[in-house]
Amino acid sequence: LFPFTTLFRSDTIAVDGSNNPFKNNDGSLLFRPGGHGALLDNLNEIDGDILFIKNIDNVVPDRLKDKTITYKKALAGLLLRLQQQVFEYLRMFENNSLADESSVADIKLFIESHFGYLFPSSFSKMNMNDRKAALVKILNRPIRVCGMVQNVGEPGGGPYWIENKDSSQSLQILEGNQINMEDDKQRDVFRNATHFNPVDLVITLRDFKGRKFDLTKFRDPDTGFITIKSKDSKELKAMELPGLW
Secondary structure: OOOOOOOOOOEEEOEOOOOOEOEOOOOOEOEEEOOHHHHHHHHHOOOOOEEEEEOHHHOOOHHHHHHHHHHHHHHHHHHHHHHHHHHHHHHHHHOOOOOOHHHHHHHHHHHHHHOOEEOOHHHHHOOHHHHHHHHHHHHOOOOEEEOOEEOOOOOOOEEEEEEOOOOOEEEEEEOHHHOOOOOHHHHHHHHOOOEEOOOEEEEEOEOOOOOEOOHHHHEOHHHOEEEEEEEOOEEEEEEEOOOEO
């Protein structure tokens, strides 16, 4: 538990099938949790370097905590190893000691190999300064390492490749509601997914100069989505706010 100095409202208002505010039996408006993205303002209040995040649904009994701790250490160890290399690259960029084609190619390969990101074809057509700026933008951001488990058919999200607006591709965690089940190809991808997201992750909160990141600047506002829920046997729609990446 963390002593948040400021708590922001993280709920969103629910609506009915006609998009009118959903009202409880006593006439009051119904608010629902706004998803993981609603927590970013709270997370910004934490004064630390590394943050462990876990879904409360997956809190385990004492008899399983040894195994949980082992894998949390593994997630953190991978995070720190990647962060060390990222910081080294960013310092080299700052000192202008990375200027040749070979160095840029090595960093591009590092990003593609470790961060689930494929560059758009336009990257190779950029001049050297623009390519360096693009690499710095990708590197100088919070690092997120997410634990995944084998998919055994439980409801929830998982890791999927998506295409971004600039034609780059990235590995993201999606919920079923974000996938177009009316599209045969997307539905098959969802049904054949090999891994499941248990919401057990670790992220960095500071840049290579020790400055805190503003986590709200690292979310895509277009990735919010609507879920169908029910209350008192009546169907409602609830908004899930976008989270990191």
